[in-house]
Amino acid sequence: MAAFARARTSELAEPVARLWPDLAARDLRAPEIGLVMLRGRIGGDGAAFNLGEATVTRAVVEIKGGYRGYGQRLGREPATARLAAVADALWQNEQERARVEAEIVTPVTRRLAAESLQAKSEAAATKVDFFTLVRGESEP
Amino acid sequence: MYVAVKGGERAIANAHRMLADKRRGDRAVDEIGVDQIREQLALAVDRVMSEGSLYDRDLAALAIKQARGDLIEAIFLVRAYRTTLPRFGFSEPLETADMLISRRISATYKDLPGGQILGPTFDYTHRLLDFALAAESETMPPATSPVDPAETMTRVTDIIAGEDLIENNPQPADGQPVGDLTRDPLAFPADRDLRLQNLARGDEGFLLALGYSTQRGYGRNHPFVGEIRVGEVEVEMLIPDLGFAAPLGVIAVTECQMVNQFKGSKTEPPRFTRGYGLGFGHCERKAMSMALVDRALRAQEFGEERKGPAQDEEFVLSHSDNVQATGFVEHLKLPHYVDFQAETSMLRLMRAANARQAGLPPAEAAE
Incomplete structure (x- = not known):
């Protein structure tokens, strides 16, 4: 679900259209935009407090075989949230799971890992290397 | 006290049309895109999201464009927008x-x-204006260094x-709702x-x-x-x-x-x-x-x-809330004609009373 939540629209739309062209997904809950109240923790690890809201879009679909998929993503992209629900429904079907993993989950996870490594590498380049100046009075 | 006053529709419509014109500015200059605001005025976007209390970069960027860069006005727009949406739930506390x-x-x-x-970071910059930015510039990609995965x-x-x-830190108490x-x-x-x-x-x-x-x-x-x-x-x-x-x-x-x-x-x-x-x-x-x-x-x-x-x-x-604050401060712009008239009459009565006490003829105040 993490991969479906963070996939780009094309990373869902392209494999779904290519591999499951005749998929008749039925909307159990049409895509809907709303809010989620984001919570922080007092002092970073204490009790929760309400930090502020974020937009979120959710959708629920059912595909042949009665497999239900839930899609929920930050932002306001109804079509993409529905695609996330479709991918989740396909993943529920054990016959399809391997293809969903190979064609959607793995590419998204790889991209996210590469982006995360890039971000860490950029941050690492700004790490301070301290060096201590030797004071004159010390004996050699 | 406010009094219902009719009229002014034409003036208001034209004022808003003028606002839109000023927002667009000189037509010889390219119109700014919401995506440009989102990417290149990112810290303004962050401020509008924080104080608008709504995380959505595109909405905040749109609000900044609509508000002509007035961030408190943009925050107001974002706050108003959030009231139109249902709330689905709460997140788990962020780690x-x-x-x-x-x-x-x-x-x-x-x-x-x-x-x-x-x-x-802006820290350690010299805070000297960089005139190179006034021209179109080639920006280098950020440097990278190897990452120690164990760190x-x-x-x-x-x-x-x-x-x-x-x-x-205070730990969550059982059943204690979050305010x-x-x-x-x-x-x-x-x-x-x-x-x-x-x-x-x-x-x-x-x-x-x-x-x-x-x-x-x-x-x-x-x-x-x-x-x-x-x-x-x-x-x-x-x-x-x-x-x-x-x-x-x-x-x-x-x-x-x-x-x-x-x-x-x-x-x-x-x-x-x-x-x-x-x-x-x-x-x-x-x-x-x-x-x-x-x-x-x-x-x-x-x-x-x-x-x-x-x-x-x-x-x-x-x-602390700038939307509340600006609402109350700026409401002073609304018509207070009757309040002011009442205070003016009061002032005239006081002055007339003072004049009578002093035995002076009533001032010929301009009516």
Whole structure:
């Protein structure tokens, strides 16, 4: 679900259209935009407090075989949230799971890992290397 | 007192048309895109998200464009928009310990696990205007360095807590609801969860001034920046149908852990105390100010004398919201014709009475 939540629209739309062209997904809950109240923790690890809201879009679909998929993503992209629900429904079907993993989950996870490594590498380049100046009075 | 006044529709329509024209500015200059605001005025976007209390970069960028760059007006637009949407639920508390860090500094330890990561900062710039930016410029991609996968970035406060030298944060009490000032009006005294929610959406300028006032002696609390960290955290929300929390994506936040002078008692050894700041996007000045004010507002809890405005909960929390503040200040522009007429008549009566007492002929006031 993490991969479906963070996939780009094309990373869902392209494999779904290519591999499951005749998929008749039925909307159990049409895509809907709303809010989620984001919570922080007092002092970073204490009790929760309400930090502020974020937009979120959710959708629920059912595909042949009665497999239900839930899609929920930050932002306001109804079509993409529905695609996330479709991918989740396909993943529920054990016959399809391997293809969903190979064609959607793995590419998204790889991209996210590469982006995360890039971000860490950029941050690492700004790490301070301290060096201590030797004071004159010390004996050699 | 306000009186219903009709008329002015044409003037209002034309004023708004003129506003749209001024917003567009010189047609010979390219129109700015919302995507350009989102990407290139990112810190303005972050501020509108924080104080608008709504994380959505595109909406904040649109609001900035619509408001002609007036950030408080943009915050107002975002606040108004959020009232049109249903709320699906609450996130699990964000785990800032697991942040994908782009910046992380500490003023309390030079050498700490993970090191001092400067990230994209204005610090150490010379604050000289860069005229190269006035022309179109080629920007280099950021430098990169190899990453040690084994290296962790333990929170500085966790390091201090490891030696039991800092107070523990309050842990959730069973069944204790989390206060929400978007649902229930603020009442005093307010618990720390409500205070932090209020400060998180509070005006940066107001909190900066209050934080500064504590440093200048109006409620001094001896702060050290234990840590500032900026980066991305994952958001998860409980899906009731499924019975577990599902990931929704990531957001960028800034966290400031202020380490303040110690408190102890007969039963407890002295420990450093904490002030906490958290906000959307990269908002370091805001997070630091929030942490200073959070600590100042804990004066009563620590038995400190309350003598500065930053320590006065009712004063701080009632005046921190810039949408409320601008609403009440700007309402003075609305017609007050009848109030003013009443006061004018009163003034004339007082002057006439004074004149009679002094035995002078009534002034020939202009009617």
